[in-house]
Amino acid sequence: MPLTGLEIYKLLPQTNCKECGFPTCLAFAMKLAAKQAELKSCPYVSEESKAKLEAASAPPIRLVQLLGDGAKLEVGNETVLFRHEKTFYHRPGIFLRLKDTESPEALKARATEADAYKADYVGISLGLDGFAVEAASGDPARYKAAVAAVAAASAKPLILLAPSPELAKAGLEACPGRRPLLHAATQENGQAMAEVAAAAKVPLAVRADGLDALAELTQQMVKAGVEDLVLDPCVTHHRDSLHLLTHLRRLAVKKLFRPLGYPILTFPGAAGQADEVVLAAQHIAKYAALVVLESFDPATLYPLLVLRQNIYTDPQKPIQVQPGIYEINAPDAKAPVLVTTNFSITYFSVANEVEGSGWPAWLVVTDAEGMSVLTAWAAGKFDAERIGKAVKGFGVAEKVGHQRLIIPGQVAVLSGELEEELPGWQIMVGPREAVDISGFLKAMWPNGK
Numbered sequence: 001m002p003l004t005g006l007e008i009y010k011l012l013p014q015t016n017c018k019e020c021g022f023p024t025c026l027a028f029a030m031k032l033a034a035k036q037a038e039l040k041s042c043p044y045v046s047e048e049s050k051a052k053l054e055a056a057s058a059p060p061i062r063l064v065q066l067l068g069d070g071a072k073l074e075v076g077n078e079t080v081l082f083r084h085e086k087t088f089y090h091r092p093g094i095f096l097r098l099k100d101t102e103s104p105e106a107l108k109a110r111a112t113e114a115d116a117y118k119a120d121y122v123g124i125s126l127g128l129d130g131f132a133v134e135a136a137s138g139d140p141a142r143y144k145a146a147v148a149a150v151a152a153a154s155a156k157p158l159i160l161l162a163p164s165p166e167l168a169k170a171g172l173e174a175c176p177g178r179r180p181l182l183h184a185a186t187q188e189n190g191q192a193m194a195e196v197a198a199a200a201k202v203p204l205a206v207r208a209d210g211l212d213a214l215a216e217l218t219q220q221m222v223k224a225g226v227e228d229l230v231l232d233p234c235v236t237h238h239r240d241s242l243h244l245l246t247h248l249r250r251l252a253v254k255k256l257f258r259p260l261g262y263p264i265l266t267f268p269g270a271a272g273q274a275d276e277v278v279l280a281a282q283h284i285a286k287y288a289a290l291v292v293l294e295s296f297d298p299a300t301l302y303p304l305l306v307l308r309q310n311i312y313t314d315p316q317k318p319i320q321v322q323p324g325i326y327e328i329n330a331p332d333a334k335a336p337v338l339v340t341t342n343f344s345i346t347y348f349s350v351a352n353e354v355e356g357s358g359w360p361a362w363l364v365v366t367d368a369e370g371m372s373v374l375t376a377w378a379a380g381k382f383d384a385e386r387i388g389k390a391v392k393g394f395g396v397a398e399k400v401g402h403q404r405l406i407i408p409g410q411v412a413v414l415s416g417e418l419e420e421e422l423p424g425w426q427i428m429v430g431p432r433e434a435v436d437i438s439g440f441l442k443a444m445w446p447n448g449k
Contacts, residue, residue, distance in 0.1 A: 003053070005033035011049040012042060019043055035059040035079050036089070060252045061261050064203050064228045064289075066093070066130070066157035067179035073129050073157045075230075075289035076263035081253055083315060091312035092284055093129035094304060095159055095292045097267075099136040100146035107133075107146055111153035114296045119305060122344035123321045126305040132159035132183075132292045133171065140170035147174035159183055159205075159265075159292065165192040172200050181205055181290070183265070184232050190217055194224035203228035205265055211247065215259035229262045230290065236270065241282055249287040263289030270294070277304065284308050318370035319344040325394040326351065331360035333401035336445050338430065338437070339387055340408060341368035341376050349434040357438035362399060366390040373408045384414050388421030406430040406440075 009029035020041040022028040031037035032053070039045060039053050063077035073093045080086045096114050098107050111131055119126045131150050135143040147160065151174060158180040160171035168182050182200075184207035185193040197204035204226050206217045211233075218229050231248065235241040245264055252261040266288040269276030276293065277300045283291050284307055293301070313319055320342045328351060340350045342365050354361050366386050368376035376382035391397075391405065403425045407414060409432035418427045431440045 003033060005030040008032050008053060011045075011053055013044040013046070015044060017044065036077060038063075058258070059261075060256055061249075061263060062228065063090070064181075064230060064263050065179065066159075066181055066203065068130065068157040069151070069155035069178060071130075071156045078249075078287075079253065081249060083311065087314040087316065088312050090289070091308050092288050093157070093290045094280075094284075094301070094308070095130045095132045095290065096128055096296050097132045097134055097161070097292050097294055098146070098150060099134045100139075100143045101136045102146075104145045104149035108149040108153045110296070111150045115154040115156065117296075117298055117301070119298075119302050121306055121309060122319055122348055124309060124319070126302075126309060128156065128296075128301070130154070130157040130159065132161055134161035135163065135167040135171065138167070140166050143167050144170040144174045147171045151175045151178070157181075159290070164189060165196045168193060168196045172196070172202070179203070181230060181265075183207070183230075185217065185221060187213070187217065190220055191224060194221050194226050197221075198225040203230060205230040205232050207232040207234060209234045211244070211251070211260065215257075218259045218262065230265050231260065231262050232265045232267075235266060238279060238282060241266070241268075241279065242286060245283070245287045265290040265292070267292045267294075280304055281307055285311060320370035321347045321365060323365050323367040323390065325396060325399070326363040326365060328354045328363055329358060329360040331362050331399075333399065335360040335362055335400065336406055336441060337362045337364060337391075337396055337400060337404065338406045339364045339366065339390070341366055341371060341373050341382050343368065343370050343372045343376070346372050346434075350437065353434045353437045357441070359438065359441050361441075362396065364390055364394060364396060364405075374410045377411045377414070382411065384417035384421045387414070387418060391422060391425075404428055408432070 009026050012025045012029055014025045016024045020028045028037060059077050061076045061078045064075055066073045074090050075093060077089055098110060114128055117127050131154060133147050133150050158175060160168060160180050161183045162168040162171050179202050181203050182197050183205040185204055186207050193204060204221060206221060206229055208214045208217050214231055214233060221229055233244045235244050248260055248264060251257040264287060266283045268279035268283055280291050281304060321344050323342050338361055340346055347365055351363060368381045371379060371381055405425050406428045407430060409430050412429040415427040415429055431437060
């Protein structure tokens, strides 16, 4: 039976020193119980307690961190098979493969273009997480120049696809100060690659065909001093991907089989798959932690990014926008003031309708803990007190020359309470649906636009 947070707490030093990164020993114990922290973070735990806690507290899938130039990507540390059981914590990184057979100038241009790609999705900026630079030429000098060119173009993390220790060292020399992932250790070069990874203190991918071979190789790497590992199970098609990746996840999460408790790396287009995007989507859903794409195409990258965002959003925490006052269509002091909640879909429904209508307006977004208008009102999270506090706190009166406030039609019942909360303000009841906002403003707002 797994230890509870309180059982773990009793085995900790209970000094509340905060050196583990948590405010109290109890908070640290709860994270250990949830397998979201590692026991080694506590510098004062006794050897006796360590022996009792180590196996029970380690996350089933190790957390592996890749560092760029000020950018960070964390993968692993997942605790469940299905999101509805709890949540997924670290979304998979999506990387673009670049080969050193191209000139440094061409690589820099391609990396710059891909690095600049950003997509706005309900207020969240989405984009690539990094680049996988392949030593396709086999020339250490050429590979070093290629990695340097990509590193100069992007601050994002790197994966160094270097099949030999010499190539790996050349790649590492080209990106000092970063923590890339080395790919890959195999049965043939495992010991030599482990020495390079251990010396540079970087994570190492292990590549093998079959679960037994992978488990044997990871144990060899741990004995060689490399703890941060990533698994490359050599999957290339839909069926073997689904089977192997699900099997790996089950062994790690359900059986706590430590030799396979590591994040997974996949290359959905490596075998010349015509449906790379479909296979990449499958890998994102089940259960890749790093996905390397062969080509950059915004039209196919965007749906993958949106899919990943939806899967790796905590189902218990709706996507929210920052509370505040938002300007739409360059409003002035005569522009109307509308109120809504900070549920992202609600916000973008209202904002898009106002923007599309051409009306300049101020939109006050209140903190309703990410709930829609009617849900928030029913839960007591969108009431006169909260709306009044938002109007005052965001300085609405200083931005407009009138005192008229438009509330959603679904909460018309709040108008009387709001007039008491905001003395002197006229509370106007707007439409129930965002699509009717333009017609409402045209008919009801004084002096038109």
